[in-house]
Amino acid sequence: MKNYMDLTGKIAIVTGASSGLGYEYCKALAENGAKVAAFARRAERLEKLKEEIEQVGGICLPVKCDVTKEEQVVAGVQKVVDTFGRIDILVNNAGAIAYCPTTELTLESWQKVVDISLTGYFLMARECAKNMIANRYGRIINTASMFGKIASFHNPILVYNATKGAVPNFTRSLAQEWAQYNITVNAIGPGEFPSEMMVPTEEAEKQLQERCPIGRFGRIEELCGQLLLFASDSSSYTTGQTIYIDGGYTIV
Numbered sequence: 001m002k003n004y005m006d007l008t009g010k011i012a013i014v015t016g017a018s019s020g021l022g023y024e025y026c027k028a029l030a031e032n033g034a035k036v037a038a039f040a041r042r043a044e045r046l047e048k049l050k051e052e053i054e055q056v057g058g059i060c061l062p063v064k065c066d067v068t069k070e071e072q073v074v075a076g077v078q079k080v081v082d083t084f085g086r087i088d089i090l091v092n093n094a095g096a097i098a099y100c101p102t103t104e105l106t107l108e109s110w111q112k113v114v115d116i117s118l119t120g121y122f123l124m125a126r127e128c129a130k131n132m133i134a135n136r137y138g139r140i141i142n143t144a145s146m147f148g149k150i151a152s153f154h155n156p157i158l159v160y161n162a163t164k165g166a167v168p169n170f171t172r173s174l175a176q177e178w179a180q181y182n183i184t185v186n187a188i189g190p191g192e193f194p195s196e197m198m199v200p201t202e203e204a205e206k207q208l209q210e211r212c213p214i215g216r217f218g219r220i221e222e223l224c225g226q227l228l229l230f231a232s233d234s235s236s237y238t239t240g241q242t243i244y245i246d247g248g249y250t251i252v
Contacts, residue, residue: 005228008033011084012231013077015067015124016094018045020195021143021220025091028224029231030058034089037061037080039124067094067120077127086135089231090128092121092142097160110159117163118170125174129183138183141230142171146191146246153207164189168242175240184239186230191246193218214247 012029016022018040026036030053038046038060046062053060061083065076080087096116098109121142132138147157148164167187175185192208194200194217209215223245229235244250 003032004234005032005225005232007089007228007231010034010088010231011037011080011086012089012091013037013039013080013087013124013128014091014093015039015065015120016143017049018042021190021193021223022091022093023049024220024224025093025227026060027053027058028221028228029089029091030060031056032228034231035059035061035084037063037076037084039063039065039067039076040094041066067124068115070123073120073123073127077124077131081131087128087131088135088137089139090124090141091227091231092124092140094120095143097157099155099157101156102158105158113159114163117160118166121167121170125185129174129178129181132183133178133181136182138178138181139231139235140174140183140185141227142167142185142187144168144171144187144189144242144244146189146244146250148189149244149250153211171242172240179239182236184230184235186235186239187242188223188226188230189242189244189246189250190223191218191244191249193220193223208247208249211252212247212249213252216247218245218247 012034014022014026017026017038026038030036043064050060050062063076065072096113144167145164147161171187
């Protein structure tokens, strides 16, 4: 039987790879044949990820990188090209959140989230696309959020909502610009998935039961199928799209 999501021989970069979704994305890509470069600031966690991937026969290159620092992004992407020869897949996943009433939100906190969740996406996409354009092949997957489509219920997270609201149009804009080079650009908008940024609480679970048709938190593996589809050649005619994986939260 054909594996429509086979990534054997592909070279993938995942940012925000030291925890949460990024950590699991790296493993999913490696388990489906990709060689993975894991980008994050916490090098010790990347070494642990490398060990886990190698234990199942995969290949992982840890790259310590702060995506808000242009020089680190340039050097990190070049390291991947020097090691593996090219870049086929970019998963823009690094993110940050600031829980704070807007009247108390400092410019410093605002700028930190913008730098990580938007400027970082731009820097990574720009540098990876230079190689993808030269090779006339690429798959870029950006992490959006259902809170880029709707306002968060009872949670004052303005800057998170604002940056995630920008991701779908960032995605569409790159998709139309780079389609001529056989580069697709799509986004995944998760709902509420447990992670370092979103710690499950009884109150959050109650809200999901009341407002979300499926009525529970998502499981990280429930995102990996869409990730693999966007990363594979099976989605070569899909670009500029944002898919919300949110248990139906945004449909009601």
